[in-house]
Amino acid sequence: MNLVALKMLVGDRAKYFGIIMGLTFASLLITQQAAIFVGLMTRTFGAITDLGLPDVWVMDPKVQFIDDVKPLQDTQLLRVRGISGVQWAVPLYKGLLKARLSNGNFQTCNVLGLDDATLIGGPPTMVQGSLADLRKSDAVIVDDIGAADKLAHVRADGTRDPIRIGDTLELNDHRAVVVGVCHVSRTFQSQPVVFTTYSRATLFAPRERKLLSFVLVKARPGVNKAELCARIARGTGLAAYTSDQFKDLTYGYFMKYTGIPINFGIAIALGFIVGTAIAGQTFYNFTLDNLRHFGALKAMGAGNGTLLRMILIQAVVVGSIGYGLGVGLASAFGFATRNTELSFLMPWQLLLISAAAVTLICVLSSLISMRKVITLEPAIVFKG
Amino acid sequence: MTSTTIEYQNPTAHTSAGGVAVGCRGVTKTYGSGDAEVTALRGIDLDVRAGELMMLVGPSGCGKTTLISVIAGILDRDAGECAVFGRDFSRMSQREKTRYRGETIGFVFQAFNLLPTLTAAENVAIPLLINGAARGGAVGKARDMLARVGLGDRAHSLPSQLSGGQQQRVAIARALVHDPRLIVCDEPTSALDHETGHKVMEMLKSVALKHDRALIIVTHDARIFEFADRIARMDDGRVLSVSDDHRATPAASTDESETKS
Structure with a gap:
């Protein structure tokens, strides 16, 4: 039937x-x-996904999501490094800076400042150039979508030429030289992503007393990540989350407040x-x-x-x-x-x-x- | 055939010629309740013999359709007894009733009720499929049955590609394909012209009637009375008479302009 x-x-x-x-x-x-x-x-948590190496993110306890940066004093990095179970801890700057384009327009960019020594926190995929080139003078790496679109040179007829290695940007009135193009997850607000070193990022950024956005931590082998987060929180008074917890925090914020x-x-x-x-x-x-x-x-x-x-x-x-x-x-x-x-x-x-x-x-x-x-x-x- | 008309009082008196296919005693059926209550059957006594073609005739609303629905086990009666080949539907579970109906009874409907999207062979195979036959065997048997009703070359036709008479022949093949012991026909010729109706009845009687099978036909169509072995005349929920002479049936009780009871 x-x-x-x-x-x-x-x-x-x-x-x-x-x-x-x-x-x-x-x-x-x-x-x-x-x-x-x-x-x-x-x-909303694309940057956390891209930074796959660290196990734990340390931040101000009042941070509600990844773009809600509440800077820390640089000395907090040393305190975190002193916590038992931490294999290494590196600083990360994350902030929004204005880039001046060749046509005179301004474009807000998501700037990530990586630890000068290790460059931990760099982009997952390099399209052109090398991450190590960030050690060159005034060097920055831009994401491919931003390079081809919002940071591109606009001709008189309206066509866009993607910025390439060797081109320069003006980040918050500071000269920046493009040394590489990378591919990253798109940001929630679709801003171009610019990578540079931590020290250079703090130079580009407006003068503030505190500029350390996050401390990225790797747990020693065999150390329970959740326990390490609890130890860091107890020892420093800061908030410490595993990558997944930080994603949940960010995701939860957008779910609840938007x-x-x-x-x-x-x-x-x-x-x-x-x-x-x-x-x-x-x-x-x-x-x-x-x-x-x-x-x-x-x-x-x-x-x-x-x-x-x-x-x-x-x-x-x-x-x-x-x-x-x-x-x-x-x-x-x-x-x-x-x-x-x-x-x-x-x-x-x-x-x-x-x-x-x-x-x-x-x-x-x-x-x-x-x-x-x-x-x-x-x-x-x-x-x- | 003897030409007698008798007042219907003792049904058992008519069962001596063949086995009783259908035996009804004091069957009553009421629809609705209170002011809307309508009594459709008022103590029906009726026997249908195996090997005979019985017609139920009477004016609209006299209870013919209700009676064949009760006999076929698709409507529950209120009181009385009604057995089909010795088995009473009211003493069966719903599952048994459905199974017994599927195996024992074949139906021919006034509007044919062929599934429009199935071919003639597939339509005919339905009772076999319902009774659990494999599709291939069922369709093969259906083709054989279509050949017996003269439609062997139309097995692949859809109902819409067949004439009214051909559709009714498909319906008859469907009613016979699983070799049921009782065939119930509801106005089988009302949708057909006289000539086609006559041919369908000739075919129905020649193909369907066997010594161990009974046919009950509800009809208004006086032109097919000649095919009946006996005619039960009904009115107001009662069987008034059972006659083996179709010419003795009063025309007034079978108004041809009426279509249903």
């Missing part, structure tokens, strides 16, 4: 495509909006509701149209179990097709926008979530139909 169920389903082309369209739309909207949301949220989750949540909920409405209504209409046939099958000896299985098969088929098309379109969207400002990240967990959502839509849609068929009186086949 499974094939009968499928033939019943595809036989009514208009309703068949209507149900699939509803589910595709729901699946697309849920997956695409959720992927943009995940991409956007991932950008309207991003609500806005995306509304779009996702809308996709779910509209998808449920279209698919549910069309599926129910399809069942109603076939009620007489279901009645005939019931009269001819098909039990409720058989009929429910038929409806379930129909729901599974349209659900699978709708889900596949929706996720496929969402993936195509993500692929098409991969080199744009748009954030789009579709981890496998998201596919499971959207599959669960589409399954729920199908269950809700088919439940109404199933109820109708279970309560169906087969004697209707004898009524004109």
